[in-house]
Amino acid sequence: DIVMTQSPDSLAVSLGERATINCKSSQSVLYSSNNKNYLAWYQQKPGQPPKLLIYWASTRESGVPDRFSGSGSGTDFTLSISSLQAEDVAVYYCQQYYTTLYTFGQGTKLEIK
Amino acid sequence: QVQLQESGPGLVKPSETLSLTCTVSGGSISSYYWSWVRQPPGRGLEWIGYIYYNGNTNYSPSLKSRVTMSVDTSKNQFSLKLTSMTAADTAIYYCARFDYGGFGYFDYWGQGTLVTVSS
Numbered sequence: 001d002i003v004m005t006q007s008p009d010s011l012a013v014s015l016g017e018r019a020t021i022n023c024k025s026s027q028s029v030l031y032s033s034n035n036k037n038y039l040a041w042y043q044q045k046p047g048q049p050p051k052l053l054i055y056w057a058s059t060r061e062s063g064v065p066d067r068f069s070g071s072g073s074g075t076d077f078t079l080s081i082s083s084l085q086a087e088d089v090a091v092y093y094c095q096q097y098y099t100t101l102y103t104f105g106q107g108t109k110l111e112i113k
Numbered sequence: 114q115v116q117l118q119e120s121g122p123g124l125v126k127p128s129e130t131l132s133l134t135c136t137v138s139g140g141s142i143s144s145y146y147w148s149w150v151r152q153p154p155g156r157g158l159e160w161i162g163y164i165y166y167n168g169n170t171n172y173s174p175s176l177k178s179r180v181t182m183s184v185d186t187s188k189n190q191f192s193l194k195l196t197s198m199t200a201a202d203t204a205i206y207y208c209a210r211f212d213y214g215g216f217g218y219f220d221y222w223g224q225g226t227l228v229t230v231s232s
Contacts, residue, residue, distance in 0.1 A: 038216065038217065040218035040219075042219075048224075049207055049209075049222035049223065049224055049225050050158065050207075050219070050222055051222070052218060052219060052220050055212065055216075055218045061220070093157070093158060095158075095218065095219075097216055097217025097218050100171055100217070101160075101173060101174065102148075102160040102217055103160070104157055104158040104159070104160070105157070106157045107157050107158075
């Protein structure tokens with residue numbers, strides 16, 4: 001299994017400031033034949049299902065605000081929120097789809113400072 | 114807009130079998146992969162397995178011996194059966210759709226249904 005490890009477990013950021021969440025995979029999720037990283041990010045608000053934010057490590061899903069961005073390659077990835085809004089309070093998960101045993105990180109809880 | 118809706122019992126007794134159905138509306142079940150993902154209360158996400166519209170399946174090795182998925186394209190539904198339920202299976206169960214290319218990220222999710230295992 002590919003183990004996904006996120007850091008930190010929780011994070012408090014002031015409104016308008018930048019939030020950064022990290023995700024590390026236990027093996028590379030970069031597929032050499034197409035040079036794509038098989039990594040997605042989701043946002044989950046209380047009482048709601050996860051919502052897809054980013055796929056291919058850096059491609060924003062349609063309708064996702066451009067303050068959300070994804071970066072990284074291989075085993076190390078980052079989700080950034082450039083200017084935190086109140087509605088961004090949520091738990092964020094990374095997920096690898098490099099293998100057909102799909103695995104998620106443990107989640108990072110983002111709060112307002 | 115594609116919508117997914119889980120249905121099934123909210124309470125299951127230990128050792129019994131859980132049966133859940135996901136109804137897809139606003140789009141066809143054909144040409145897509147469909148998954149079940151669960152989340153124990155207050156915890157993270159666990160992928161259970163997927164089924165393709167033609168009936169091909171792939172299950173998580175940790176649950177493979179207890180899981181069966183099926184699809185009914187005429188009803189635009191797919192289903193999950195999980196046998197020998199224990200308290201450890203208490204979770205919110207989500208149905209979700211893979212992206213169109215079938216690569217493995219989830220672009221649509223149901224609202225989820227809480228299943229509690231208790232006598």
